Amino acid sequence: MRGLLEKDFRLIAQRKQxxxxxxxxxxxxxxxxxxxxxxGYTVSLCVLLAVGTVSYDEFDNGFLFLMTLPVDRKTYVDEKYLLCILLDLAGWCVATLIYCGIALAQGRMAEAAAELPTLASMMIPLTLGISVMLPIQLKYGAGKSHLALAVLFGSAVLVVVGVRRLILSGAASSLGERLSSLSPEAWVLALSAVSLLVLFGSYLWSRHIMEEKEF
Amino acid sequence: MVTIEGLKKQYGAFALDVSLEIPAGRITGLVGKNGAGKSTVIKALLGLIRPDGGKVTVFGKEAASLRAADRLKIGTALSNSGFSAYLKLEEVVRILAKFYPDFNETAFRRACEEMGLPFGKQLQHYSTGMKAKLRVLTALCHGAKLLVMDEPTTGLDVEARGEVLDSIRRYAAEHEDCSMLITSHIASDLEGLCDDLYLIHEGKILLHEDTDVLLSEYGLLRVDAETYARLDPRYLLSRRPEGNGYLCFTDQKRYYAENYPGILIEKGGIDDLILMMTSAEGRTLQ
Known part of the structure; x- marks a missing residue:
């Protein structure tokens, strides 16, 4: 695990410019x-950088050699999720510090502090992003994963539009009313729980993908 | 150390069906033409592919269930795969130090310097020979008990090949219990290195022999058609037409030397073995 992390951090550092x-x-x-x-921008970039390390591993038959090192398939998946979460958190902390520093300089620190819970809730969609991108990258590789992600996000948009129409048409009005009666805190808690569950499911799926993979 | 029993793997029309054994402290060569199945055997041994049948055990464990701790004892040099080309050797050193608790950094750095590998250059700017040297040094840097080397001297000139083979020989001498499986297209590499050889062709093992026996007992008989008709065929492994006669491959060259005085007998080598045993005509005699 330490060797894999060292490798990935060094590969990410290659992109200094x-x-x-x-x-x-x-x-x-x-x-x-x-x-x-x-x-959103900083954390998304960090997630993309972390997920992008899979492409480096895949490039030039890299996986073949990597899997002969003292690494088993489970450890590889563990490391990728750990790297994504670490970079996700690091990106959030750095961006929040920059934001707070500028707010302090502009004399609106109290306003910035009040926004912190909202800023923290931005981790939810990004966690969902990791959950979707990592297994797709592992399954389809750098070449086909873009297509797979486009299809997936397109399908997600269709589902969201469909659900919205259903609620607006009154067919699911009771569900719509119930959802709109939830407090913002309850929403954040519920979505956090859902995103963690999805992340765990994604991790299990990635492990399955790696176990099935041949090099 | 390694046992492969009835390993089966199907890729379209290609079917692999192989059994072989690498005892502790033995250097085994796997020879055959391109596409014969050498890389598939190596991948199965390293647990990189799932066999369709049979059993592959390494250190007494199923290859598919090898864990990181088991892989610490394996050193691998694959012909077409290595560390990311975007890394520099200096970074590779740091990474290896994190992967292997027994990584001998001083010895590794010294060997890299001796072989002229620059530490500050990205691997993508290395020559083919430099990459090959690095792959071998990486396999030898952590006291592995099993070395798996697929074409370790590919792309090297004569001098560099000598350096790499010397480092492998030195490692074998310093680690007597270490086993090795080596494939190579260069027969002289294997003749000077391996204790025994397996010949693989179209996914099957055609022959297994000790290198000493191969070099001392096997031979080529150059005979005209008349002499060929008189030859005892029992010890002829293969033949192919040549001019007005035949070129025959035997594993009993002394028998023919004693019983057919005057016929031309040449020493057999690995190249002859591959050429004579895997040609369509050659196999008609088996």
Whole structure:
């Protein structure tokens, strides 16, 4: 696990120039835009960087060699999820610190502090992002995963539009009323629980994918 | 150390059906033409593919269930795969140190310097020979008990090949209980290194022999058609037409030397073994 983490951090560090460019954009966003953007932007980038390490592993028959190192398939999956979560948290912390630092300089720290729970709730969609992207990247590889993700997100949009129409048409009005009566805190708690469950399911699915894989 | 019993794997029309054994402290060569099944055997041994049938055991465990702790004892050099080309050797050293508790960093750095591998260059800028050297050094750097090397000298010039083979020989001498499985297209590499050889063709093992026996007992008989008609066919493994006569491959060259004085007998090597045993005509005699 330590060797895999070392490898991935070093591979991510290879993209120094890209990382610096991302950091510059994040700073500009922090100074000029709403808080949600910088947090969402930074954490999304971190997740993409972490998931992208699978492409490095896959490139040039890399998996073949990697799986001969003292690594078993379960450890490989464990490491990828750990890396994503670590980078996800690190990205969130850095972005939040930048946001708070700028808010402090602009004299609106109290406002920024009040926003922290909302900012924390942004981890939910990003956790769902990890849950979807990692197994798809492992299953389809760098080439086909883009197509698979496009199909998946397209299907998700269709489901959301379908559910919304169902609620608006009155066919599921009681469900709509019940959902709208929930407090924001209850929503965050419920969605957090759901995203953690989805993450765990995704982890089990990834393990299954790796166990089935041949190199 | 390694036992493969009735390993079966089907890829379209290609069917692998192999049994072999690598005892402790033995260096075994696996030879055969391209596509004969050498890499598939290696992948099965390392648990990288799932066999359709048969059993592959390494250190007494099913290859598919090898864990990280078991893999610590295996050193691998695969011909077409290695660390990411975006890494530098200096970074590879740090990574290896994290992977292997027994990683001998000093010896590894010294060997890399001796072989002229630059530490600050990305591996994508290494020559084919440099990459091959690094793959072998990586396999030898952590005191492995089993070495699996697929074409370890591919892409190396004569001098570099000598350096790599020397490092493998040195490792074998310093680690007497270490077993090795090596494939190579270069017969002289295997002749000077292996204790025994398996010949694989179209997914089947055609022959297993000690290298000493192969080099001392096997031979090529160059005979005209008339002499060929008189030859005792019992010890002829294969033959192919050549000019007005035949080129025959035997595992009893002394028998023919004693009973057919005057016929031309040449020493048999691994190249002859592959050529004579895997040609369509050759196999008609088996």
């Amino acid at each position: 890209t990382l610096l460019m991302y950091a510059a954009i994040a700073l500009m966003m922090a100074m000029t835009m709403d808080s949600a953007y910088i947090i």
